[in-house]
Amino acid sequence: MSQSPLYIGFDLSTQQLKGLVVNSELKVVYIAKFDFDADSHGFPIKKGVLTNEAEHEVYAPIALWLQALDTVLESLRKQGLDFSRVKGISGAGQQHGSVYWGDEAEQLLRNLDPSKSLEDQLPAAFSHPYSPNWQDSSTQRECDEFDEILGSPEQLAQATGSKAHHRFTGPQILRFTRKHPEVYSKTARISLVSSFIASLFLGHIAPFDISDVCGMNLWNIKNGTYDDKILQLCSGKFEVEDLKRKLGDVPEDGGLHLGSVHSYYTKRYGFSSDCTVIPATGDNPATILALPLRPSDAMVSLGTSTTFLMSTPSYMPDPATHFFNHPTTAGLYMFMLCYKNGGLAREYVRDSINESLKDHPSQPWANFDKISLESPPLGQKNPTDLMKMGLFFPRPEIVPNLPSGQWRFTYNAESGDLQETTSGWSAPNDEARAIIESQLLSLRLRSRGLTQSPGNGLPAQPRRVYLVGGGSKNQAIAKIAGEILGGVEGVYKLDIGDNACALGAAYKAVWGMERQPGQTFENLIGQRWQEEEFIEKIADGYQKGVFEQYGKAVEGFEKMEQQVVQQVSAAQGAKP
């Protein structure tokens, strides 16, 4: 029994690298974490990234991730992991980030020396030492060009699953060709963060993953190929064939055996030489693999970003949302909403509440949670009071596309009257519940086309809402999520809380290695899944009355967003 196989999932996210080990029964046996700000040395980063505010650039040093990988493996060894039992490795990478490899990359990867660290020997493999981060918003010009190339943002979304977004890899590459033309011409290959993780383990450059490639604005989802017209645009003044070589092929099978782990890992850590690398995917696609998700379920990932995820057989792209190929199952898609102002925006409110109370409790969220739970929905002490709602964006937002700023409104649900005002607002306390509500109302507004009535005359809503990511520990958020999003069976959290994407990546490795011919991910994981052990109900879902009241608030919220977008466009002199 001691030799039973183990599988590792790595999660290379914005603020940390995690390694999580599971057995064939899907039980977690080891977890190691490297927090970029707290545990790294030699990088002047904040929250995992560097910024160049003048150009709205956000990027991460790649050498930091190399330091993190050896440290996480070392930590697993110290915990007693017998690496020889590990039969498969997969990973989850923050989406859209790109890694630029130079001419010597393949040779350096092939000849990794186990007596040296990755950080000591790989920096020369990169033509550029930084990876543009998903929080970057430097590519407005390129996004405009991408949105036009097929005729409209709608047509780009129809082809690639998304309209152009600042963080998407295609616009980022086009900007790179303009800002760093010499470096681009010296770049042999481009990886996503996901394929970068797989490459480090393989000892050569791994292909893109079938789901994560959809985060580039380059892949035609229905045709299953790169879109030639878009590639032509993306290559800028360079040859399109050269860009194709840099990007490489995209295998369709998310469980493909890419090859065995490089001898660096067998010699340095004791991995078995038959340990197999399975394609790593994006952190959001990996998150939906952390449980056998049904098409009627919703997941909300409360990480640095907030994302809303559903698995669906319907491909219904729209400029306000994202569709990706499902990471394991052909014919299914992942629907996603993504917000930049997630965890860090909530932290600002949390910190200003602690500051105003001059109270810095050991559990920093204690005051924020207490105040949110004591505040009535939408700030309405009486049903006739005006609803309070706002937008809280310390960083430029994705949906809606707005610059950083704060806007506060009151809304009369009976008359439809909406007023921009701070009167009646008591800052910062009213902002605690308001920021949670604001983020969740936006999710409800944009996902309502995908939910259905569960029957018995109930309104359309998810069957269950699963919360994952760092914020899933938060009781106040869970309660308000149930009130706003509903969920006939309730709001749940995974037993492993904020490690869902690493877990999904580990499950992907289990499936890749142990599946029978033709066996789907859902079938294999569904058979081994132990609901009572793996998930916990943390809040009620649908509650009659409050759900309907929030339904009225969604109408006001939509109006409020439109008004702010118009105001900002008018101020910028652009059309809305």
Ligand SMILES: Nc1ncnc2c1ncn2[C@@H]1O[C@H](COP(=O)(O)OP(=O)(O)O)[C@@H](O)[C@H]1O
């Ligand atoms: N108790 C809590 N309540 C609300 N948010 C929390 C709590 N604990 C952690 N967080 C949030 O979780 C975020 C990190 O989540 P995580 O999923 O680990 O991040 P990543 O984006 O790096 O994957 C932090 O930004 C923090 O604000």
Ligand SMILES: O=C(CO)[C@@H](O)[C@H](O)COP(=O)(O)O
């Ligand atoms: O840009 C997106 C998705 O489109 C982000 O969700 C990134 O994938 C980073 O996620 P976290 O670090 O917050 O997990």
